[in-house]
Amino acid sequence: MMQNFGRRYDQLRRRVDRRLTTMAIHGAPAELLQACRYVLTGGGKRLRAILVLLSSEAVGGTARRALDAAAAIEIMHNFTLVHDDVMDHAGARRGRPTVHVRWSLNTALLTGDTLLALAYMSLLKTGRITSCDMVRLFTQGVIDVCEGQALDMEFAKREDVTVRDYFAMIEKKTGRLISTATELGARVGGGTAAQARALHRFGHYLGGAFQLQDDLLDVFGNEKDFGKTIGGDIVEGKRTFLLLTALERARGNDRQLLKRVLRQNRGAARPSTARARHEFVAGIRSLYATYGVIDETRRLVQQNTRRALAVLSTLPASPARDMLAWLSNTLIHRAS
Amino acid sequence: MMQNFGRRYDQLRRRVDRRLTTMAIHGAPAELLQACRYVLTGGGKRLRAILVLLSSEAVGGTARRALDAAAAIEIMHNFTLVHDDVMDHAGARRGRPTVHVRWSLNTALLTGDTLLALAYMSLLKTGRITSCDMVRLFTQGVIDVCEGQALDMEFAKREDVTVRDYFAMIEKKTGRLISTATELGARVGGGTAAQARALHRFGHYLGGAFQLQDDLLDVFGNEKDFGKTIGGDIVEGKRTFLLLTALERARGNDRQLLKRVLRQNRGAARPSTARARHEFVAGIRSLYATYGVIDETRRLVQQNTRRALAVLSTLPASPARDMLAWLSNTLIHRAS
Numbered sequence: 001m002m003q004n005f006g007r008r009y010d011q012l013r014r015r016v017d018r019r020l021t022t023m024a025i026h027g028a029p030a031e032l033l034q035a036c037r038y039v040l041t042g043g044g045k046r047l048r049a050i051l052v053l054l055s056s057e058a059v060g061g062t063a064r065r066a067l068d069a070a071a072a073i074e075i076m077h078n079f080t081l082v083h084d085d086v087m088d089h090a091g092a093r094r095g096r097p098t099v100h101v102r103w104s105l106n107t108a109l110l111t112g113d114t115l116l117a118l119a120y121m122s123l124l125k126t127g128r129i130t131s132c133d134m135v136r137l138f139t140q141g142v143i144d145v146c147e148g149q150a151l152d153m154e155f156a157k158r159e160d161v162t163v164r165d166y167f168a169m170i171e172k173k174t175g176r177l178i179s180t181a182t183e184l185g186a187r188v189g190g191g192t193a194a195q196a197r198a199l200h201r202f203g204h205y206l207g208g209a210f211q212l213q214d215d216l217l218d219v220f221g222n223e224k225d226f227g228k229t230i231g232g233d234i235v236e237g238k239r240t241f242l243l244l245t246a247l248e249r250a251r252g253n254d255r256q257l258l259k260r261v262l263r264q265n266r267g268a269a270r271p272s273t274a275r276a277r278h279e280f281v282a283g284i285r286s287l288y289a290t291y292g293v294i295d296e297t298r299r300l301v302q303q304n305t306r307r308a309l310a311v312l313s314t315l316p317a318s319p320a321r322d323m324l325a326w327l328s329n330t331l332i333h334r335a336s
Numbered sequence: 337m338m339q340n341f342g343r344r345y346d347q348l349r350r351r352v353d354r355r356l357t358t359m360a361i362h363g364a365p366a367e368l369l370q371a372c373r374y375v376l377t378g379g380g381k382r383l384r385a386i387l388v389l390l391s392s393e394a395v396g397g398t399a400r401r402a403l404d405a406a407a408a409i410e411i412m413h414n415f416t417l418v419h420d421d422v423m424d425h426a427g428a429r430r431g432r433p434t435v436h437v438r439w440s441l442n443t444a445l446l447t448g449d450t451l452l453a454l455a456y457m458s459l460l461k462t463g464r465i466t467s468c469d470m471v472r473l474f475t476q477g478v479i480d481v482c483e484g485q486a487l488d489m490e491f492a493k494r495e496d497v498t499v500r501d502y503f504a505m506i507e508k509k510t511g512r513l514i515s516t517a518t519e520l521g522a523r524v525g526g527g528t529a530a531q532a533r534a535l536h537r538f539g540h541y542l543g544g545a546f547q548l549q550d551d552l553l554d555v556f557g558n559e560k561d562f563g564k565t566i567g568g569d570i571v572e573g574k575r576t577f578l579l580l581t582a583l584e585r586a587r588g589n590d591r592q593l594l595k596r597v598l599r600q601n602r603g604a605a606r607p608s609t610a611r612a613r614h615e616f617v618a619g620i621r622s623l624y625a626t627y628g629v630i631d632e633t634r635r636l637v638q639q640n641t642r643r644a645l646a647v648l649s650t651l652p653a654s655p656a657r658d659m660l661a662w663l664s665n666t667l668i669h670r671a672s
Contacts, residue, residue, distance in 0.1 A: 086445060110423070135460060143453045147368065150443075153442055
């Protein structure tokens with residue numbers, strides 16, 4: 001059964017990939033066209049798109065008719081990545097240079113803008129089943145993601161960010177896109193209002209579990225599997241759930257050491273050698289263990305997953321519903 | 337009668353301004369909220385929004401019901417200005433620092449993104465009269481404007497841009513937003529498909545006249561009225577209709593001098609003193625006269641305006657139709 005789900009996931013991913021690579025971008029100037037294609041053919045898990053497809057099936061719709069909406073969510077996600085990479089000065093994404101590095105800032109700006117418009121075009125292609133309500137849901141998703149990113153940037157300048165602030169930010173920055181995906185899938189699939197609400201809540205909890213797991217993986221993941229450098233969040237001074245929870249619990253010298261992490265994003269305070277960096281990350285990691293932050297995070301991942309599964313169980317039994325449950329469990333046990 | 341139109345224009349502009357300043361941007365982080373408000377309260381002619389309102393009236397609709405769609409077009413226009421200013425390294429806009437100068441590149445990026453989403457939200461507020469066709473029209477407008485900007489950036493690197501290339505670029509970069517505004521107004525106002533097409537064509541010709549007049553004003557306008565430095569396009573090496581037409585006609589030394597303009601955008605070749613700059617602009621200006629470029633531009637402005645007025649005359653007689661005609665004539669006699 002689990003193997004079947006894995007196979008189906010790969011099939012769906014390939015369908016999404018095909019749809020994205022055949023996106024018609026007629027008449028665009030060469031460089032803009034190249035950059036849009038570069039982004040859309042860059043691979044990735046296509047998780048958000050697949051959530052749209054499965055959510056549609058879970059309420060009795062088909063994956064086929066939800067494909068344009070799924071592509072819309074994935075293109076919108078990629079729009080945020082292109083612009084976020086500019087803001088974060090990120091040099092690489094999915095093992096390739098980012099758009100602003102490969103081309104230029106201007107091209108990255110325009111590529112993001114164009115992708116957002118192409119996302120709307122794909123959503124509207126869903127034809128007669130598209131309603132203004134769906135476009136509104138999608139648009140609110142874009143606004144929330146932008147606001148989440150703005151909060152994240154604001155937090156980077158502050159040393160008094162609380163765990164509560166963190167949840168408000170992450171709910172918008174990464175959570176909203178996932179709950180928008182699941183709700184959109186329910187609507188495109190012709191689900192009832194109650195089913196759309198249920199799938200929105202499912203996405204909300206799934207997004208929470210996903211993000212907390214991501215924070216954990218940065219500290220305890222396997223570098224090769226995770227595709228990022230372990231401890232990257234610590235070295236870059238990211239305000240993660242782990243760090244903010246530790247800061248709320250620690251006092252004295254421990255607290256001072258944790259506060260050093262907050263200043264890492266200014267660069268000057270960063271460890272200058274690989275060895276110093278390694279020791280710094282190890283020191284913070286052991287504080288996370290000491291203050292029970294790891295256990296607390298794992299507990300919250302489990303809690304969010306349980307809640308996600310509980311919401312799912314209110315939907316009629318179907319293979320798609322089972323696959324969404326499988327996906328929830330897979331995501332929290334993932335190593336990358 | 338003309339005075340009445342002027343008064344009505346100011347009234348409509350104030351209504352658009354009020355709608356833009358009361359845009360609900362709930363819960364946005366402080367800086368993003370400030371920057372969005374800063375842009376939306378920055379004034380301007382509100383020409384595109386007013387074209388939506390008048391086009392709606394011209395097909396029997398009301399300005400009131402078209403107000404959200406008008407605001408949507410104006411917000412979308414402002415999204416393009418914020419991002420274009422980043423790409424063009426523009427320091428000022430409407431007499432105030434641009435967003436990326438006043439705040440930062442990151443804030444300008446996010447402000448533009450958020451404004452685009454807010455534009456969609458405003459469009460969708462038009463409620464039950466909004467259809468997916470309108471959203472599609474609006475989205476195609478966004479894509480075309482992005483492609484036009486990409487072409488403009490590409491042209492800046494090339495020395496072989498033709499007059500034909502120029503028209504293809506300007507049609508998308510500035511023309512499309514105007515024809516989208518007039519067509520959207522017709523649709524929101526409940527016009528027939530033929531009326532929507534007619535108002536699209538009206539916008540197309542009006543946009544052409546408007547842009548050519550803008551190119552002329554750069555060279556012959558009154559600095560105080562125009563709000564920009566005369567000859568700015570020449571000093572910045574912009575590929576305008578004037579320059580490209582002159583290049584197609586001139587040979588020998590004249591052609592070499594014109595070619596110097598093409599290299600101005602690389603900075604190094606720019607006149608270093610105010611006097612050298614003035615002489616350079618005067619030299620190019622006299623070449624424009626010698627080769628009949630000025631007359632040709634004026635002829636095309638007239639031609640576009642005549643065509644715009646001819647299309648208008650196919651609509652039923654109404655005060656709004658007369659005001660659109662008045663506006664067309666006003667724009668080509670404007671000094672700023």
